[in-house]
Amino acid sequence: MKISLNWLKQYVALDASVDELKRAITLLGFEVEGVINTGLPPLVQVVVGEIKTREKHPNADKLSICTVDVGLAQGGVRTIVCGAPNCDVGNRVPVALPGAILPGDFKIKESKIRGQQSSGMLCAADELGLASQSSGLLLLAADAPIGVALNEIMPEGDTVFDLEVTPNRPDALSHIGMARELAAWFRRPVKFPPTTFRGITNEILRPDILASVRVEAPEDCPLYFGLGLTGVKVGPSPAWLQERLQAVGLRPINNLVDVGNYVMLELGQPLHIFDAKKIKGQQLVVRRAVEGEKLCTLDGKERILSDRMVVIADSAQPLVIAGLMGGANAEVEAQTTDIVIEAACFRPQSIRGTAKRLGLASDSSYRFERGVDPHGTVAAAYRAVDLIQATAGGTVVGPACLVGGDQAWAREIIVSPDYIRERLGFYISDEEMRGALEALNLIIVAAVARPPAVDWTVKIPSYRTDLDRPIDLVEEVLRIYGTDRVPPALAVGPALADGDDDPIAIFNRQVTAYLVGQRFHEVVNYTLRSRQELATWVSDTAAAELALANPFVDDQSHLRPTLVLGLLAALKLNQSRGVPATQLFETGRVFMELNGTVQEYLGAAFLLCHNPKERSWLARSAPDFYTVKQHLMILAQQAGIDWASAELRPISGAGWGWQEGHAAVAGESSIGWSVCGGLLDLTMVRAAGVEGTVWAGMLAILPEKLTSSAGHRRYQPFSLFPTVLRDLALVVAAARPAEEVRRALLGIAQASTGAAFAIEAVEIFDVYRGQGLPEGKKSLGFSLSFRSQERTLTDDEVNAVFTKIQQQIVADGSITVRA
Amino acid sequence: MxxxxxxxxxxxxxxxxxxxxxxxxxxxxxxxxxxxxxxxxxxxxxxxxxxxxxxxxxxxxxxxxxxxxxxxxxxxxxxxxxxxxxxxGAAIDPTLPSPDAGPGTSHPLTLVREEMCRILRKAGFAVVEGPEVETEYYCFDALSTPADHPARDAQDTFYFPAQARFGNISKKVAGEKYLLRTHTSSVQIRTMLKGKPPLRVVSPGRVYRRDTSDATHSANFHQIECLYVDKNVTVRDLKALLDYIFASLLGKNTKTRFRPHYFGYTEPSFEVDLSAQHLPKVNKEWIEIGGCGMVDPAVFEGVGYDSTVWTGYAFGMGLERLAMLMYGIDDIRYFYQNDLRFLKQFT
Missing domain, CATH: 1.20.1280 (Monooxygenase)
Incomplete structure (x- = not known):
């Protein structure tokens, strides 16, 4: 909202500087988004002069040497060098004399320009701060008095503040509103505009102008006032009125329309002015529109209305979309003589809904949506009558039609000054609080002693719809006291901070620390991804289940079910910019569906890229599945997953972009976590425009499955006696998982050693396929380590057990011992 | 011999x-x-x-x-x-580069978040988390957002289709719609409903607005919010916390200022301005950094806290904005592009 300083000064005496005013407005709670200065700023030593002679500068093609009469008081005729093309003899122009300071802190001095004396400067509009650019000197009227200060003959400058008004303060959406606020800040009285018209006294009844008003939608229109005038003469507004509107960015139309706008900007009450001759049947009806009803609005657009919208209609058709915009069919025209002024209140929700559905907003709807003061509505119409009669003439005629508006307004808040001090946490005296409240017209009408306290009854003006509880008055006191005056204090924490950080935060920290330590770079991607991407990389089900109802752009329409796609996109971006990238990770929420229900998971994912094009003077081995597996295992442990019980199984089938035979998964949605990783599908990666071979891994776990650390672990004693090692090679079917064989072997070994001593570990150290083995078989080399807690083992006792193990492992026939 | x-x-x-x-x-x-x-x-x-x-x-x-x-x-x-x-073999040439990758890096948003959490931890605030998919109750109703408030509009908020079901996100009101949270304030409500006062919590997290992406706007961004509930909490306490946070984060010559503002869930409400002209690319006296206020009694009543006993304050701000200010970054999109030349600059 734009507020003109000159206009404000009509209602409150303001002598503060623009900076002080800006600060006051800001601290009152209105953000100043811009300050625009219009008109001529106050200037000294800038006067009217007349060019007497003009000669070409001997040393410069584009310069002229002028003699200029600036009046006897300024020293008569001066010589001034000028570069403007229009410094013609006889022109009266602004002259900045030595000593003048022009906008931009440009100081004018006696000087020599290309060897020629110049005592002053002839000015263009931009040099005076009147325009952002200009092409020549500012030409003044031929009768502008020579020697007179330019400020005396130019219109006064103005300052326009562009303000953001919060939605709780509709009362501030006018010059009077802001004047009330600034008057409170500076403790000045508000001067309301004098009104001479105070209701109909002459009793001229002209039902042929407006006979009656019928409100058929009283819940949407609690108050409607219509008043007729006859004999008005449409024409341009007087200069002062045009100037006010132009200052705040409105285009003057004609005196009637301009008065309507002026009153709205002055008092905050939007008005509508009808050409009475266009009201068929001379009755205005406030009603819901008929579904599909059409109205061509003033902006030339045809609007299709619905039955949730309110219109002002005559007996035949809608004339106005209530509170939003008039129809072209009832517009005031040059030949209009009889008019009806509408001043009404509409339910904010109704106006907001209509504006939204029509995609239409106006200065009027902006105010109605936030709520206008019903107690100022009729007064605004009276103010308009005064201004119309002053600018367009005319006579008020009856009957004045007032429907509704009979709700009594009385609101009082009981608050004690102690309560305000308790909420603020610092001392403000009772007197200062009273002063602050009363400056805002919040009058303490009663003070009831409740020793040692006192309760104030504060009367709330009708326009302050935002105040209805004691806490609301705390803010009012603080606003006027100054929110920048809250005294400093030391922040005080509790003696002991109870409660630990959420397990999610702790998990994220651990994962991040681990992966950063493993030389991964953390990236952050958008949660929303495209349907196409999900369909290609994940599944059609995901693309269906994870869709937003109202995406903003097509490529951000779905929740991400994986972090890998973002990692791949980050990899691609870096490759395309020639930035080597090999290891990336991200943590964040992912969304996966199971049987039609989506769950929000915590995700942690990483990506490794081996790009043969990136050369190195010293080769390092490429990552592989087992690099991924190790990272996944550590992430799983950080999430508190019991990895020992997790079965990594090969991923088969399409979806999620894994390369079949080179990726694996553990866990699943139904148990609340899953871990997957491996090689990304080579063809898909290439099709996505990514170079090299890409491995990835992701952990997803339901937040509720994470638990706080289970306290401290207990120490386990370990043996100080030596191990005895035995190697065993077993031949099994090539497709058989090695871990399955290892567990079988471990189980037998544990059973065979019994209580005498322990099998400490069974580890795979070799995998072999090929020559010397039957087709479809592989050999797994295991190292078995035996150790006792109490003594050094002998070869004999270990050999006995080892023999037993070898006999038992072949028992089911699926395993043979390799010679 | x-x-x-x-x-x-x-x-x-x-x-x-x-x-x-x-x-x-x-x-x-x-x-x-x-x-x-x-x-x-x-x-x-x-x-x-x-x-x-x-x-x-x-x-x-x-x-x-x-x-x-x-x-x-x-x-x-x-x-x-x-x-x-x-x-x-041959002697090494110590001037040859190591073929191994350089150190890993944390994202600047992670760095700023963790620094804020550390600072707040000292003042007794523990981290709380909540879901990013929320319901209308937690995101709007419980925070006194009127039913027809523009923030709830499908114009500004991402919603899910009426039939969407989220298994681990609880609804408070039957039939309410799922949406992507527009602020981390929803976590305050979940925390208050789950716990008992007094409370000192900080909720960092990702939030969503249906908005055009440009140099200063992003379809998702991150917020960090503090909530303190206790007896006799005052405006002055709130100011003291903010002074402490920003002096710790940005240096002792950082000043804060309150400007009255309006939020549905706090009263009084303020916007917080920072004066930190020692930071890079700061050319204004006061820079807006976040919003705060005293928890509105209506919010307490909504979560079953007696508003005549309990008082509190809340403060929230954007992590991207803070990171941009701290590091002198001029385009929010850099946080989401993941160019390693950007990411490697912060650790």
């Missing part, structure tokens, strides 16, 4: 000089001092020597043995050092 010994020594030393490998060395050693070695053979002849000659001969043999051992040691040392030299 002496002649024999001398000849033996001469032969041995000529042979030892030429030894190249450990195997040759062991063979040569065996030939002279092994059980069947030549010197050993000579020593075995001692028994046949007359008793009176034995001391002199023994001395001679011992001398020869000592000389032989010295030559063997020298040969072994020579072979060992040759082996080590072969194992070592």
């Amino acid at each position: 002496q002649v024999t010994l001398s000849a033996l020594l001469a032969k041995a030393s000529a042979e030892f000089v030429g030894l190249q490998s450990r195997a040759d060395f062991e063979a040569a050693k065996a030939r002279y001092v092994g059980p069947n070695g030549e010197l050993t053979a000579l020593m075995k002849q001692m028994g046949a020597v007359p008793k009176e000659q034995r001391p002199a001969l023994g001395k001679l043999i011992n001398e020869a043995k000592g000389q032989l051992q010295g030559q063997l040691d020298a040969a072994l040392a020579r072979i060992s050092s040759a082996e080590i030299a072969a194992q070592l």
Whole structure:
């Protein structure tokens, strides 16, 4: 909202500087988004002069040497060098004399320009701060008095503040509103505009102008006032009125329309002015529109209305979309003589809904949506009558039609000054609080002693719809006291901070620390991804289940079910910019569906890229599945997953972009976590425009499955006696998982050693396929380590057990011992 | 015998000089001092020597043995050092770069978030988390957002279709719609409903607005919010916390200022301005950094806290905005592009 300083000064005496005013407005709670200065700023030593002679500068093609009469008081005729093309003899122009300071802190001095004396400067509009650019000197009227200060003959400058008004303060959406606020800040009285018209006294009844008003939608229109005038003469507004509107960015139309706008900007009450001759049947009806009803609005657009919208209609058709915009069919025209002024209140929700559905907003709807003061509505119409009669003439005629508006307004808040001090946490005296409240017209009408306290009854003006509880008055006191005056204090924490950080935060920290330590770079991607991407990389089900109802752009329409796609996109971006990238990770929420229900998971994912094009003077081995597996295992442990019980199984089938035979998964949605990783599908990666071979891994776990650390672990004693090692090679079917064989072997070994001593570990150290083995078989080399807690083992006792193990492992026939 | 010994020594030393490998060395050693070695053979002849000659001969043999051992040691040392030299290869050039990747990096948003959490931890605030998919109750209703408030509009908020079901996100009101949270304030509501006052919590997290992406706007961004609920919490306490946070984060010459503002869930409400002209690219006296206020009594009543007993404050701000201010970053999109030349600058 734009507020003109000159206009404000009509209602409150303001002598503060623009900076002080800006600060006051800001601290009152209105953000100043811009300050625009219009008109001529106050200037000294800038006067009217007349060019007497003009000669070409001997040393410069584009310069002229002028003699200029600036009046006897300024020293008569001066010589001034000028570069403007229009410094013609006889022109009266602004002259900045030595000593003048022009906008931009440009100081004018006696000087020599290309060897020629110049005592002053002839000015263009931009040099005076009147325009952002200009092409020549500012030409003044031929009768502008020579020697007179330019400020005396130019219109006064103005300052326009562009303000953001919060939605709780509709009362501030006018010059009077802001004047009330600034008057409170500076403790000045508000001067309301004098009104001479105070209701109909002459009793001229002209039902042929407006006979009656019928409100058929009283819940949407609690108050409607219509008043007729006859004999008005449409024409341009007087200069002062045009100037006010132009200052705040409105285009003057004609005196009637301009008065309507002026009153709205002055008092905050939007008005509508009808050409009475266009009201068929001379009755205005406030009603819901008929579904599909059409109205061509003033902006030339045809609007299709619905039955949730309110219109002002005559007996035949809608004339106005209530509170939003008039129809072209009832517009005031040059030949209009009889008019009806509408001043009404509409339910904010109704106006907001209509504006939204029509995609239409106006200065009027902006105010109605936030709520206008019903107690100022009729007064605004009276103010308009005064201004119309002053600018367009005319006579008020009856009957004045007032429907509704009979709700009594009385609101009082009981608050004690102690309560305000308790909420603020610092001392403000009772007197200062009273002063602050009363400056805002919040009058303490009663003070009831409740020793040692006192309760104030504060009367709330009708326009302050935002105040209805004691806490609301705390803010009012603080606003006027100054929110920048809250005294400093030391922040005080509790003696002991109870409660630990959420397990999610702790998990994220651990994962991040681990992966950063493993030389991964953390990236952050958008949660929303495209349907196409999900369909290609994940599944059609995901693309269906994870869709937003109202995406903003097509490529951000779905929740991400994986972090890998973002990692791949980050990899691609870096490759395309020639930035080597090999290891990336991200943590964040992912969304996966199971049987039609989506769950929000915590995700942690990483990506490794081996790009043969990136050369190195010293080769390092490429990552592989087992690099991924190790990272996944550590992430799983950080999430508190019991990895020992997790079965990594090969991923088969399409979806999620894994390369079949080179990726694996553990866990699943139904148990609340899953871990997957491996090689990304080579063809898909290439099709996505990514170079090299890409491995990835992701952990997803339901937040509720994470638990706080289970306290401290207990120490386990370990043996100080030596191990005895035995190697065993077993031949099994090539497709058989090695871990399955290892567990079988471990189980037998544990059973065979019994209580005498322990099998400490069974580890795979070799995998072999090929020559010397039957087709479809592989050999797994295991190292078995035996150790006792109490003594050094002998070869004999270990050999006995080892023999037993070898006999038992072949028992089911699926395993043979390799010679 | 002496002649024999001398000849033996001469032969041995000529042979030892030429030894190249450990195997040759062991063979040569065996030939002279092994059980069947030549010197050993000579020593075995001692028994046949007359008793009176034995001391002199023994001395001679011992001398020869000592000389032989010295030559063997020298040969072994020579072979060992040759082996080590072969194992070592050419000397390194310390100026060649390591082919291994440089250090990993945390994202700047992570760094700022963690720093804020550390600072708040000192003031007793513990991190709380909540879901990013929320319901209308937690995101709007419980925060006193009117039913027709523009923030709830499908114009500004991402919603899910009416039939969407989220298994681990609880609804408060039957039939309410799922949406992507527009602020982390929803976590405050969940925390208050789950816990009991007093509370000191901080909720960092990702939030969503249906907005055009440009240099200062992003479809998702991050917020960090504090909530303090206790008896007798005042406006002055809130100001003290903010002064402490920003002095800790940005330096002691950072000032904060309150401006009255309006939020549905706090009263009074303020916007917080920072004066931090020592930071890069700061050319305004006051920069808006976040919103705050005293928790509105209606919010307390909504979560079942007696608003005549409990008071509190809340404060929230955008992490991207804070990171941009701290690091002098001028485009929010850099946080989501993940160009490593950007990401590597912050740790």
